[in-house]
Amino acid sequence: MSIEVIFGKVLRNIREDKKxxxxxxxxxxELDxxxxSLLERGKRRPTINTLFALCKPLGLKPSEFLGEIEKEL
Amino acid sequence: MSIEVIFGKVLRNIREDKKxxxxxxxxxxELDxxxxSLLERGKRRPTINTLFALCKPLGLKPSEFLGEIEKEL
DNA sequence: ATAGTCTACGGACTATAGTCTACAAAGGGA
DNA sequence: TCCCTTTGTAGACTATAGTCCGTAGACTAT
Incomplete structure (x- = not known):
């Protein structure tokens, strides 16, 4: 499975966990x-700045986020 | 310091370590x-796919790479 | 029924990621 | 001196990241 699809799944899981x-x-x-929606459906490849922006309110480190992706590769 | 500038420093350090x-x-x-050069000078914000592409030949995990960035933030 | 929330998705748009070609300049070694 | 390697940088280009507008469908609750 592609990186962006896995990224989307991980993002959705974490977001829903946080309600x-x-x-x-x-x-x-501070994103649209x-x-x-596009990210969660694996339709976009975020930059690392976007990753950091997403992780901040989700309360986890970008490295932890990527760790989740690596597990599924 | 901005994420992309730190990214560039980390990339250069690791690349030079690997000679x-x-x-x-x-x-x-498989990049240009x-x-x-632009990345190392902090002039571009790579996508996560680009980060994975860079990490592969450098022999470290993307999560480890981001861990280095987080240290300096 | 209907109002409210949530999400998918389309189109049009602007900003920038990433490629390619070419040239300049610095440094090291023969 | 003359190569040779390495890196910076500019300009022009294509692909895509990311925004902003709108609409529609699913679901829940009232």
Whole structure:
């Protein structure tokens, strides 16, 4: 499975664990809601800056996020 | 310091530790040499796919790479 | 029914990631 | 001196990251 699809699954899992809507995460990470949707569906490849922006409100380190992706590769 | 500048420093450190030229790393990671140069100088924000492509020939996990960045933030 | 929340998705748009070619400059070694 | 390797950088280009507008469908609760 591609990196971006796995990225999307991990993002969605973590977001739902935190009981956040896409809209809320978008606001907290200062990204667009439709873009969060695209990411979760594996339609976009985020930059590392975007990864950091997402991880901040989710309360985990970017390295931990990538660790989750590596598990599934 | 910005994420991309730190990214560049970490990339250069690791590449030089491995005794690779930008040209060699570019070939191994299937990226352009001038782009490696831009990255090392903090002029570009790589996608996570690019990060994975760079880490593979450098022999370290993307999560480890980001861990180095987090240390300096 | 209907109002509210959440998400998928489309189109149009701007900014930038990433490629390619070419040239300049610095350094080391024969 | 003259190569040779390495890196910076510019310009032009294509692909895609990321925004912003709108609409529609699923679901829940009232």
């Amino acid at each position: 956040l809507s896409q809209e809320q995460l978008a606001h907290l990470s 809601r439709t873009y969060i | 690779l030229s930008q040209e060699q790393l570019a070939h191994l990671s 040499r001038t782009y490696i």
